[in-house]
Amino acid sequence: MARIPGISFFGKTRELMYLQSYIRINDNTSALVENCRQIYECTEVCVRLLTGSFEIELWGSGLMLSSYAENSVEVRGTIEQVKLVSRVNRRN
Amino acid sequence: MTLGSIDYRIEGKSFAKLLDAFTKEKLIYSELRETDDSLTMNISFEHSFSFERLCRNEGFEPKRIEYHGMLRFYRSIVKRPGIIVGAVISVLLMAYYSNVILTIKVDTDDPIIYGKIIDVLNADGVKAGAYLPDIDLVIEERSLKSKIDEVAWAGISRTGSGIAVDILEAVEAEKGITVGMPCHLVACEDGVIEEIELIDGQLMKCLGSGVTKGEIVVSGKIVTEDSEWTKDGEVVTSKTRYVRSIGKIRGTFIRTMVFEQPFDAEEKVLTGEKRKLSYLEIFSARIPLHTKIYDGYFETEKEEKHFPEIGGFVLPIGFTEIDLREYDIRSQVLDKEEALSRAEQAAYRYEQNFLTPYKIRGRSAKPEFTDDGVRLTVTYELYGNLCKESDFFIPKYIVPDLEAVTKENVQDSENY
Secondary structure, eight states: OOGGGGSSSHHHHHHTTTSEEEEEETTTTTTESSSSSEEEEEBSSSSEEEESEEEEEEEEEEEEEEEEETTTTEEEEEEEEEEEEEEHHHHH | OOOEEEEEEEEOOOHHHHHHHHHTTOOEEEEEOOOOSEEEEEEEEHHHHHHHHHHHTTOOOOEEEEEETTTHHHHHHOOOHHHHHHHHHHHHHHHHHTBBBEEEEESSSSHHHHHHHHHHHHHHHHHOOOOOGGHHHHHHHHHHHHHHHTTEEEEEEEEETEEEEEEOOOOOOOOOOOOOOOOOEEEEESSEEEEEEESSSOSSSTTTOOOOOEEEEESSSEEEEEEEEEEEEEEEEEEEEEBBEEEEEEEEEEEEEEEEEEEEEEEEEEEEEEEEEEEEEEEEEEEEOOOOOOOOOOOOEEEEEEOOETTTTEEEEEEEEEEEEEEEEEEEOOOHHHHHHHHHHHHHHHHHSSTTTTEEEEEEEEEEEOOSSEEEEEEEEEEEOEEEEEEOOOOGGSSOOOOHHHHHHHOHHHHH
16 A cells, blocks of 8 residues: 655655646646646547656547646646556556 | 747657657647647747757657648738738838828918918928928928018917918008098099089089199188177187098099000910829828929819718818810911000900999090000090098197196106
């Protein structure tokens, strides 16, 4: 079982330095992901992004990606599902 | 995205490396979408060059699909050079016409004063098309005031692309009230008095007597004398009264006029040639549309103005066409009969213009032919008004000393 970042030393440091992944979802039409490190995939049905701690998968239809600022991406389209996969679990 | 954006399509199989490069290079893009064999995205024009360079570095060849925003407008404009030329010409015209006089408005209802003002302004170079910054309006105001007697004050101000001339017309001061002031009736012709209608004044000449020019016929100075006999002898008391002579003195007089007509005369002859001048009129500015200025003498036959109207409002932009006909001044040698006929015509015109107040009782014409022309001496026997009013001054000692009378009722502060 993964450790809870909020009570760990590194987790607190990441929180104070704003290195966590901030995800804001507006209805099912758009999602803003900050501290995005890499874009894995961006098809019409699936967008896969890599942040500091998670790999974020957004599923839906008519998805498209925009980047207006550093390390931030905005996903537009009809979002049906958001899946967060911890990078620790992914490595395991 | 001030200049617009470009839609790109990148063909390939795997774009993971390229997407990673976008993130590392912090590229700004939008509407990124990946399909099986292509990647489409929208890049602003400012970032398009760095984007294309980045793609080529990664081994991809981006293709421009579509343009958006101002870039699209710019591209559509570039394909239509006429619009650019028109815009440039419009800007140049605006810059030019904002600094030249297009309209001259003069605040007067008198067409004579208006004409004089326009003439003075034109003589000083202030006319439609003149460069406004070169004109010193203060000097023009002074010029108007000094050159036109009817203008008491002038002010010139700029109104957009024109000037407005405000003036105060000089009103001639009244010469005082002459009604009731004493005057004589003085003969203005040498003649014989035939009719007298006298209302006031002392008649100095009787009916049927002859008068010479300048002679007093009715006097405004009436002197009455009273004679009384006393033990010392006769005492004559004279009283002088000044009145305004009112009346009409009619009589017959002779007037002789000489009309000359030389045998060598200049005559205006139409050649039959016609020309047409066209102008583009913008407010008061008249821009000639003809390139050639014709030699010779021309007179205006017809002037047509074509100004479009919108809802009864005539637009200040239009065309003017002037039809000219050519004439020539040719010297003509008249024979005696024709010269005499012209002298008779001149005499007739004189009668029509100057002798209408009189009744022509007799007329005798005596033509004399010389080497140069004909000399027609016409003697008129006229019946009409013989006299005109002539004011005169009353000696000062007769006028009561009003100033002294007034002073008696005023307390002099110097005595206190």
